[in-house]
Amino acid sequence: MGVGMYVPGQRGEGVDVGPTGTGGQDIDLKNPTVLVVEDEETIVEFLTMGLTYEGFTVTSVRNGKDALAAFQRVHPHLVLLDIMLPGVDGITLCRTIRGRSDVPIIMLTARGELEDKVKGLDSGADDYLPKPFKFAELMARIRAVLRRHRIITGSKLQAGDLVLDHDTREVTDGGRPLTLTPREFDLLECFMRHPRQVLTREAILDRVWGYDQMIETNVVDVYVRYVRNKLADGRRQRLQSVRGVGYVFQP
Numbered sequence: 001m002g003v004g005m006y007v008p009g010q011r012g013e014g015v016d017v018g019p020t021g022t023g024g025q026d027i028d029l030k031n032p033t034v035l036v037v038e039d040e041e042t043i044v045e046f047l048t049m050g051l052t053y054e055g056f057t058v059t060s061v062r063n064g065k066d067a068l069a070a071f072q073r074v075h076p077h078l079v080l081l082d083i084m085l086p087g088v089d090g091i092t093l094c095r096t097i098r099g100r101s102d103v104p105i106i107m108l109t110a111r112g113e114l115e116d117k118v119k120g121l122d123s124g125a126d127d128y129l130p131k132p133f134k135f136a137e138l139m140a141r142i143r144a145v146l147r148r149h150r151i152i153t154g155s156k157l158q159a160g161d162l163v164l165d166h167d168t169r170e171v172t173d174g175g176r177p178l179t180l181t182p183r184e185f186d187l188l189e190c191f192m193r194h195p196r197q198v199l200t201r202e203a204i205l206d207r208v209w210g211y212d213q214m215i216e217t218n219v220v221d222v223y224v225r226y227v228r229n230k231l232a233d234g235r236r237q238r239l240q241s242v243r244g245v246g247y248v249f250q251p
């Protein structure tokens, strides 16, 4: 597999490894990613099992320092954050994440920590769930928070006039059907699943092309241009460049 400049036609859609050939990639795009920040092993196991069963892709870390690194790496759709953590505490971590992203955050508060007091600290969390909790209770909160953030965990994603159906692989823009190649479709889906989040070229490559693909990051620029042309946005560009970083989808 050659490393080097992207040459159109050389790695075209016909010869490229499609979604069926890349195994986990498709699951990663379809299933929302949740970052669990919790130092109690039994709770991590409990959450990982339950959330995986519910169709989430779970990444878990045990402390605040690892949490920030994992946050940058996986671009989660949801963060479950314990308050009492070794090193950086949950409140501080929540404020830091909130400074970078509007990702939904649910804080897990230990028994004995007054919920009102924690809320009064105004960390920017979307919701607070006192421990111990039933898994069903957590799922109800998660669904409510995701709904508020307009994250749809089913097959259809909607951002303004743009509707993408993961299962039928159809995209319409203001009712007008768009004809996208499989790769363009995956790229647009990746953006629509992370609205208003700046995605680096590397993160996009990992998600859309697969982490083991030896491809130069400029392939991302080429495909963003293809999708932009098909969206025909004119002056209000939905796929915006973030200079020196990557791209952001503004619905």
Ligand code: CA
Residues within 6 Å of the ligand: 038, 039, 040, 082, 083, 084, 085
């Ligand atoms: Ca703890």
